[in-house]
Amino acid sequence: MTAAMHLPRFSVRQRITLGVNRYEIHATTPEGREGELMAFAQQKRFAFKEEVTFYTDDSRSRRVFSFKARQRLDVGAQYDVLDEAGTPLGVFAKKFGASLLRSTWTIAVPGLEATGRERSVAVALLRRATDDLPLPFHFDFTDDAGGGPVMSSDRKWSLRDRYDVVVPDTRLDFRVAAAMAVALDALQER
Template identity: 75%
Template sequence: MTAPMHLPRFRVRQRFTLGVNRYDVVEVTPDGGEGRLLAVAQQKRFAFKEAVTFWADDSRSRPVFSFRARQALDVGAQHDVLDEHGQVLGTFGKRFGASLFRSTWTLAAPGLAATGQERSLPVAILRRVFDSLPLPFHFDFTPDDGGPVVLSSDRRFSLRDAYDVAVPDPRIDFRLAASLAVALDALQSR
């Protein structure tokens, strides 16, 4: 089954702003460069209940999808990804206990349940010791019933957070993948 909006590759870049986290989601061109803007995400920092809205463009006049936590102030909260009409596209969440040494997340889409984990245990440990350093980290999500990687997010080594996201599995909707990619940055340290 192919998701209604599948995109095999895109990039997420964080912007420097005060009071909110902002992200640009852009397509990746065949030559590896950046193409058109696909969405702009915004998250209020220190929110009681996590919610991120993705807008069609910088004017932020038309919301196109979002994600929100099911529970307030819960480090292991599940998040629902919603389309522009409020219909659930899929879910993701952090597995708090499993994330002590290496961050672990879950992803659920129609016909798919997957678990993602930081690729490198040494980098995961270094990130915990030197939290303020912009260390690159990488996540690979594989189906819970076995099989190849269905989604990967690779943080580039830079001062401004930037992620290359690959989604080889057509069951994963772009909106779910983009939401998870933003969450891996915005919610990772919680």
């Protein structure tokens, strides 16, 4: 079953701002360049429950999807991804115990459950020891049932956070993949 909105490759770029995380999500052209703006995301300030809202652009006039924590300030919180009408699209969560060595996340959408881990144990350990260095980190999500690739997110070397996201599994909705990709930046250190 193919997701309602599938995008095989996109980029996430963090904007440098004070006090709030903002991200641009762009489709990637067949030539590998940044293409059409697909969404603009902003993390809600001072929220008891973590929330990130995605809009059509930086005017923030039209909300298109979001993710929100089910619990308050919980290291193992689950996050619901909701469409513009508030209908659930999927859920993701950080696996706290499994994340002690390498950060580990799960994604669930109808017909698919996947687990993602940091690709390199060495980078994971170095990142924990040198928290202030902008080390590139990479996540690979695989299908829990069949083991096939579902999504990968590769952080690039740059002054501001930038990620290349590839989604070969057509069952993973773009909105859930984009929410997970932004969460890997916005929530990773929690």
